[in-house]
Each structure stands twice: as structure tokens, then as C-alpha cells.
Amino acid sequence: MCKRSLGDLDGSASDPRSCKKIATDRNHLLDVRRAKSLLLSRLNGKELPLKLYGLDNEYNKLYSxxxxxxxxxxxxxxxxxxNRGTGKSALVRSVIRDLQATQQQSVSSSSNPKEQQQPFCVIRLNGLTETNDRLALNEISRQLFEEQQRSLTEQVEAEKRSFSSFADSFEYLLSLLKAGTKGSLPVIFILDEFDLFAQHPKQALLYNLFDAAQSAQNPIAVIGLTCRLDALDLLEKRVKSxxxxxxxxxxxxxxxxxxxEVAKGTLTLPEEYAASEAFNHSLDNLFQTPTLNSIVRRIYDINKDIRMFQKICFTAVHNLKPEAPFFDINDFVESNLEQKADAKIELLKEIALLELLLIISMKKLxxxxxxxxxxxxVYEEYKESLNQAKLNNRGFGVKxxxxxxxxxxxxxxxxCELVCPIDTAGKCPKExxxxxxxxEPxxxxxxxxxxxxxxxxxxxATGAA
Structure with a gap:
């Protein structure tokens, strides 16, 4: 049955060798697609790398x-x-992932409910999107509902309908978090861009979350992530206390x-992937080339942000295919040049010739x-330069x-904001x-x-004339 269907696909009689070859090619195609999906998810931040390099101590402290x-x-x-790109989000997500894995193992392996690890709920907030306490409250309620804690969420929604003000509903939600015992459902709050929450009026959200965590009732953990070294100085005294x-x-x-090693780990495939050994071996050889080393070295010298390298990797990962299952160094080189491209220079390439001549005249000024x-x-400089070129019998070819x-x-x-006025509009003529x-010149x-x-x-323009 299998041989006949495969033979019909290529229009020839069924042959075991051709059937095996076609099946191998299909498996290889699926493996490449699977590998591309994993690597793109890592570059997008949806998947975690295989290993956190240099964060063992921080991992152990946060896990504990x-x-x-x-x-x-x-x-x-x-x-x-x-700093940005040092692995704050990856560290927290790795700890949460391992805690959830431990919880699932304890549920499946232990028949005694007392020995099973208690489930927990994770609430993720971001200071860039939750710009005020009202949005934060809505996001907390939404994520509680998605975590299928319907008993708590339904109470919140029912009470919110009867409340006349946001302050009452906010106070009631936080009172629910404080009303439990140590045996209640643990809730882990992850506050990304923590310093932006400190800019909310009266810092009400931070105050109540820290106050709930300080009360020895419902188990709550509040984890803030920030790139500002002075983030704690932004907190009010009552919040700090x-x-x-x-x-x-x-x-x-x-x-x-x-x-x-961190850059290489971004593109390394796990062992359970087919042909991962050959893929990782080619990746090791690629990172030993001077060309790719110079690209990574430049990123390291500028800001040590691994996300800059991940942006360069998108093109190379996208170009993976069954006919070329390994990375091509040229994809990294071209993508690196695109990332380094100056936006203003690219804009100048699209302007009209007269506008370019005026820009050159400003450069001369x-x-x-x-x-x-x-x-x-500017016009006098432009006019004088053209007249001087004509006198020297070296016209620019433009009138x-x-x-x-x-x-x-x-x-x-x-x-286009290439030229910016510094005088306010008044009675002075525009010119x-x-x-x-x-x-810059x-x-x-x-x-x-x-x-x-x-x-x-x-x-x-270059002064070579």
C-alpha cells in the first residue's frame, strides 16, 4: 500500500529503494521545518536557549x-x-519552567496528595503596556481567568459590577489576595520594566503588592525586572518599607x-532533533571563521547585547531548506550590513537630485x-558652486x-526632518x-x-575636486 502510493507520486513503478529515498527526503524536510521553527522561536523570545551561561548562582537564588x-x-x-540583553527575562522564565516541570512530575509520580507540589499561578505585567493601575487590574483579572482560577475571577467580576469606583474594585481584588492562608494558591507576579511601575501615581500597585507579600497569609511572590540601577531609589518610603x-x-x-558561547547556544539544536550532531558540528566550524567572529566581536565591543546578534540571525535561519540544511556565512554578512545601515543615509539615496545638491551646499557651509x-x-552657496564649475569647464551636468x-x-x-528650523515662526520670511x-558631513x-x-x-561633495 505504501509502495504503491509512493510510486504513484513519482509516476514510476513501486521500488523499495525509491520508496526509502522519498521517505528519507520527507523526513528530512520535516526536520528542517522543525529546526527552523525552534530557532525562529528562540530569536523571537518565545523559546528559551538550551543553557543559561554564567547565571548559575542567580538561577539557584531565584529558584530557591x-x-x-x-x-x-x-x-x-x-x-x-x-542591562538589556543580560538574560533577566530568560532567567525568570527558566525558573518558572523548571518549577512547573517539577510540579507535573510530582503529580504524576506521587499518589499521596500531601507529597505533591502545589500548583501556582503566574501573573505577568509589563510597565510599557500597563501604564496605569486600572490597566494593571484588568490584566491581572484577565490572566487569572486564563489560569482557570474561576472561583476567584468570578468573584472579582461580580463585585466589580457592583462597585462605583475603580479604587473600590482595586481594593477588593487585593483583599482577595490577602484573605487566603499559606495553603492557598500561590501567585507569582512578574513585573517587567519595574521602574515604570514606580512612576504610577502614589505607586498604589507596588505598595499593595508588596504589602500583600509581607502579610503572612496568601503566598505571593513579586519579582521585578529593570535595567535601571537606581530603580529602588524611585520607590516611596512606604513602598520601600x-x-x-x-x-x-x-x-x-x-x-x-x-x-x-551565548551566541552559539542561540542556534544550537537539541540532541533529540534528527541530524542535530551534524548541524551543531557545522555550527562550530562556522563560529571558528574569522568573518563571523568579527561580526560577534563588534557586537561585544559595542554593548554586549545578544539581541543584536539575534537580529542578524533571522535571515540565515529563514534561508535554511532541505537542499541547504546548514548556515551560509554570506547570509550573516549581508544581514549584518543591513543592520549597520544608517537610516539617514538610506533616506538620502531616495531624495531628488536638487535636494541632494542643497544638502551638499549645506555641507560646504x-x-x-x-x-x-x-x-x-544655501541657495547662494549652491549657485556659486555651479557657476564656479562652469567657469572651470567642469559643469555638474545639471542646470x-x-x-x-x-x-x-x-x-x-x-x-523629511533632514533640515530642522531653529527659529520660531514669526514675521521673518521663510527663506x-x-x-x-x-x-554629519x-x-x-x-x-x-x-x-x-x-x-x-x-x-x-567629498572635496576631491
Whole structure:
């Protein structure tokens, strides 16, 4: 049956060898798709890496802290501080994942309910989206409902309908969190962008959460994540008095070798994946090439943010296919060049030639130590340069545009925010209002070299004429 269907697919008689080859190709195709899905999920932040490099001590401390909340009902609070890209979110998610895995194992392996680890609820809030306490309350209620804690959520929704103000409903929800005992359902609050919650009026959310965690009733853990070293200084005295002052500091990779291992771990496949050994071996060889090492080294020297490397990896992962199941170094090189591209230079490549000539004229004024100028000064510089080129029999190949046409091009540059006015609109005519060029001379020169224009214009812009 299998042979006949496979033979019908390729239009030939059923052959065991061809059947095996087709099946192998199909399995290989599915493996590549599965590997791409995993790697893209890691790059998007949906999946965790295989290993957290250099965070063993921080992992053990946070795991022990949350395990006490989940198993013994001990409430805790902690703030994790570190630069962006140091692994704060990955650390918290790894601990939560391992606690949930331990809970499932205890449920499946133990027949005694007293020996089973108690289930817990995780509430995730972000200071970028929950910009006030009302939004935070709605998000807490929504996530409690998704965690299927219907008994608590239905009470909240029922009471909210009878309340006349937000303060009453907020107070009631927090009273529910305080009303339990150590045997109640543990709740873990994860506050991403913790410093933004400190900017809420009166810091009501933080005060009540820390107060609930301090009360020895319903087990609650509050974990804050922030990149600001002075985040605790933003807290009011009454909030600080209810905070446990536990702090975990995460630092960037201490050496380039460790950062290289973190980058490699982002693209490493687990052992249960088919052909993972060959894939990981090719990945090791790729990271030994000077080209990729220089790309990673540049990121390490700039800010040590692993997410910059992950942005470069998207193209290479996307181009994986059964015919080419391994990474190509050229994909990393091209993606790196795109990431390094200057947005202003790319914008200059799309403007009109007259607008480019005005930009070059402003660059010439900057070289004369004139940091601010008006349209009349720019047009005179533009006009003088064209006339001088004609006298030297080196015309730029363009005619001298009228002042009205040039002023329209000048206004387009203002709309693109390449030229910014520094004078307020008043009785002064538009062509005499002072402006400032929002580009560096080096950016102008680089953009002109990439622009499709005559060699004489390029020489004029770079000063090689």
C-alpha cells in the first residue's frame, strides 16, 4: 500500500529503494521545518536557549526563592537588575519552567496528595503596556481567568459590577489576595520594566503588592525586572518599607569567549532533533571563521547585547531548506550590513537630485564653520558652486534651478526632518529663517557616493575636486 502510493507520486513503478529515498527526503524536510521553527522561536523570545551561561548562582537564588513560595507558602519579593540583553527575562522564565516541570512530575509520580507540589499561578505585567493601575487590574483579572482560577475571577467580576469606583474594585481584588492562608494558591507576579511601575501615581500597585507579600497569609511572590540601577531609589518610603530589599544583579558577559558561547547556544539544536550532531558540528566550524567572529566581536565591543546578534540571525535561519540544511556565512554578512545601515543615509539615496545638491551646499557651509544657515545662504552657496564649475569647464551636468523651485526642495528636506528650523515662526520670511542640518558631513559624503549621480558631483561633495 505504501509502495504503491509512493510510486504513484513519482509516476514510476513501486521500488523499495525509491520508496526509502522519498521517505528519507520527507523526513528530512520535516526536520528542517522543525529546526527552523525552534530557532525562529528562540530569536523571537518565545523559546528559551538550551543553557543559561554564567547565571548559575542567580538561577539557584531565584529558584530557591520561588520554590519556598510554591512549596511552603512563604511570600517573597525581589528585584532583578541588569542591562538589556543580560538574560533577566530568560532567567525568570527558566525558573518558572523548571518549577512547573517539577510540579507535573510530582503529580504524576506521587499518589499521596500531601507529597505533591502545589500548583501556582503566574501573573505577568509589563510597565510599557500597563501604564496605569486600572490597566494593571484588568490584566491581572484577565490572566487569572486564563489560569482557570474561576472561583476567584468570578468573584472579582461580580463585585466589580457592583462597585462605583475603580479604587473600590482595586481594593477588593487585593483583599482577595490577602484573605487566603499559606495553603492557598500561590501567585507569582512578574513585573517587567519595574521602574515604570514606580512612576504610577502614589505607586498604589507596588505598595499593595508588596504589602500583600509581607502579610503572612496568601503566598505571593513579586519579582521585578529593570535595567535601571537606581530603580529602588524611585520607590516611596512606604513602598520601600514593605519591600524585602532582595536584589539580583545580572552583568554582561565578562569575556568574549563567554559571549561567543551565548551566541552559539542561540542556534544550537537539541540532541533529540534528527541530524542535530551534524548541524551543531557545522555550527562550530562556522563560529571558528574569522568573518563571523568579527561580526560577534563588534557586537561585544559595542554593548554586549545578544539581541543584536539575534537580529542578524533571522535571515540565515529563514534561508535554511532541505537542499541547504546548514548556515551560509554570506547570509550573516549581508544581514549584518543591513543592520549597520544608517537610516539617514538610506533616506538620502531616495531624495531628488536638487535636494541632494542643497544638502551638499549645506555641507560646504558646515566646512566654513557655519553651523546654522537659512535658505538664502544655501541657495547662494549652491549657485556659486555651479557657476564656479562652469567657469572651470567642469559643469555638474545639471542646470541652475530657479529660487522658487529650490525653495520647494528645501521645504521637502524640512518635512523629511533632514533640515530642522531653529527659529520660531514669526514675521521673518521663510527663506531667511535659520535652520540646522541634521546630518554629519561624513554621512553626506557617504550618501553621495552611493547616489546615482555624476562623478563631478561626487567629487564636489567629498572635496576631491
Amino acid at each position: 526563592l520561588l520554590k519556598q513560595t510554591v512549596t511552603t507558602g512563604e511570600s517573597n519579593s525581589c528585584v532583578i537588575i541588569g 514593605r519591600f524585602s530589599h532582595r536584589q539580583l544583579y545580572l552583568f554582561p558577559s565578562s569575556n568574549f569567549g563567554q559571549f561567543l 558646515l566646512e566654513k564653520d557655519l553651523t546654522t544657515f537659512n535658505f538664502q545662504m 541652475l534651478f530657479k529660487k522658487a523651485v529650490a525653495f520647494k526642495a528645501f521645504e521637502n528636506l524640512q518635512l 531667511f529663517r535659520m535652520n540646522k542640518l541634521m546630518l 561624513a554621512q553626506v559624503a557617504e550618501a553621495v557616493l552611493k547616489y546615482d549621480c555624476s562623478i563631478l558631483i561626487k567629487k564636489w
